[in-house]
Structure formats: C-alpha cells, structure tokens
Amino acid sequence: DTAVSQTPKYLVTQMGNDKSIKCEQNLGHDTMYWYKQDSKKFLKIMFSYNNKELIINETVPNRFSPKSPDKAHLNLHINSLELGDSAVYFCASSQDSTGQPQHFGDGTRLSIL
Amino acid sequence: AQSVTQLDSQVPVFEEAPVELRCNYSSSVSVYLFWYVQYPNQGLQLLLKYLSGSTLVKGINGFEAEFNKSQTSFHLRKPSVHISDTAEYFCAVRKETSGSRLTFGEGTQLTVNP
Numbered sequence: 001d002t003a004v005s006q007t008p009k010y011l012v013t014q015m016g017n018d019k020s021i022k023c024e025q026n027l028g029h030d031t032m033y034w035y036k037q038d039s040k041k042f043l044k045i046m047f048s049y050n051n052k053e054l055i056i057n058e059t060v061p062n063r064f065s066p067k068s069p070d071k072a073h074l075n076l077h078i079n080s081l082e083l084g085d086s087a088v089y090f091c092a093s094s095q096d097s098t099g100q101p102q103h104f105g106d107g108t109r110l111s112i113l
Numbered sequence: 114a115q116s117v118t119q120l121d122s123q124v125p126v127f128e129e130a131p132v133e134l135r136c137n138y139s140s141s142v143s144v145y146l147f148w149y150v151q152y153p154n155q156g157l158q159l160l161l162k163y164l165s166g167s168t169l170v171k172g173i174n175g176f177e178a179e180f181n182k183s184q185t186s187f188h189l190r191k192p193s194v195h196i197s198d199t200a201e202y203f204c205a206v207r208k209e210t211s212g213s214r215l216t217f218g219e220g221t222q223l224t225v226n227p
Contacts, residue, residue, distance in 0.1 A: 004156070041201060043157075043217040055212060090156050100147055100207060100215050104156025 003027050006091045006105035013081060014113050021076045021108045023091030031055075032074035033092040033101050034066060043090075049074055050096075086112045115140035115206050117218035125224045128196055134189040134221045136204030146187040147205040147215070148178055157203065163187065174198070199225045 006023040013019055025032060033056075034046040047066045048056035054066070063079045074091060089108045092101030120135040138144060145164050149157040161172025168180040178189045187204060204218040 041151075041220045043203065045214055056214060058214075092156070098211050100145070100159075100162070100205070101157075102159055104158070106154065106156050 003103045004091055004093055004105040006089075006108055008108060009106065010109050010111075012111045012113065015081055015083060017081050018077070018079045019081060019110070020078070021089055021091075021110075023074050023076070023105060025072055025091075025093040025103070027093055027095075027103060028072075029093040029095050029102070030071060031094045031096060031101075032068065032071070033094075034074065034076050035090040035092060035101075035104075037088040037090060037107070039087070047074075047076075081110075081112050083112050086110055115142075115144055115208060115216050117204050117206050117216055119202075119204050119218035119221045121221050122219065123222045123224070125226060126194055127226050129193050131192050132190065132194050132198075132223065134202050134204075134223065136187045136189065136218060138185050138187065138204075138206045140185075140206065140208065143209045144206045145209060146178075146180060147207075148172065148176070148187075148189050149203045149205060149217075150174075151201040151203065151220075153200070160189070160202075194223070194225045196225050196227060198223060 004025045031050045033048045037043050046060050049068045052068045065077045068074045091105040094102045116139045118137045147162045148160040151157045161170050163170045163180045171177045176191050201220045207213045207215045
C-alpha cells in the first residue's frame, strides 16, 4: 500500500495554463506538506497543513494555491504556469506538526513548454 | 536562520568500502538534525535523526551519524556500502521550536561502483 500518493507523476503543459496536483496519504497523519525540488535538486518547503489548517506558507507566488479538503488530502493548484515553475513537486506527511516530514510521495515532474 | 552545508556534491566509492558523507550546519539556537535518502525517481526517505541524547545515532540500512556540537557537524557514515546505496543524500536541520521549518542541504550524490 502506498503511504503518500500523488498524481499525476508527470505533467507536461504550456505556459499560461492552469494545472492541479493531487496528494493523498493513508497513514492517518495530521500534517501534510508541499515541497519544490529544482533542477539542482535543491528542496524547499512551500506549504504545510495541519488538520486542514494552513500552518506554513513560504514566500510562494499567489498563483500557487493549496487546498486541504480533509486531513488525508492536500492538493496544489497552479494558475498561469510559467517556465520557472518547471520542477519536481513532492507531497509529504508527518504524524504531528513538529516540522519534519516523515513520508514523501514519489513526486510530480512538472515541465512547462 | 539556520543553514546546512554538504561539503561534497558527489562521492564515488567501491562496493564494500566505508563511506562518510559530510554535513555542517549553522544556527544561533539549538537544532534537530536529519539525514534523508532519495533513490532515483522517488521521494525522500528519513534515514535517521538526532533530537537529543546520545550523539551517535543509528538509522536504517546500516547508516549512522554522529552529532558534534563543537564542530557543528552531523556526518553520515556506513562501514560497508552496497550497490543499492547509490542515491542522493540530504542533510537537514530545523530549530527545536515546534513547527519550525526544515532546511535542506544541497545533497550529496553517492555512487557505489562494483
């Protein structure tokens, strides 16, 4: 059973489009995260939710909007995609909100043409 | 703010050789330290963590790390590596304050050759 699953695995789209990435965890964890990994493999947190409430919101363009319908799901919607948005986006979860993710999804590779 | 420096971007070794991946951190307050591993086309997995207590921390897959406060280091070691250990390894740090952000290093690519 996959602990943290995100879809799609690959996303190729054109500049200006709007796209969503979905994430689900079946671990019963309270906290979920979105991380961005750039082409140099540098990882940076974007958002964190605890029990559906936003607790970390880094300096991310407001074109990125997370949504957590329940504590098992954290989706990421991106409006007006730009070339610089090309990256691998990872969803992660942890049991509590202490700050370090325990389980990661396999990533969504977003490529902007 | 805290920061992490992984001193080697790439470490090639032969199978069954020992390996050390170096990590130094900088922080004005007490921190927690972590090592994660990322296999190709996968997400990260937590290898081990130092929160308090013994400075020698054992993790999964035979890895261990030693917290050295005076040298602000948290180097990762394994006495004998396997081909399957080939992966990207990330050191990470966060302040002890609950909810503080995790800061990652830039990663070290470990390549184990036969």
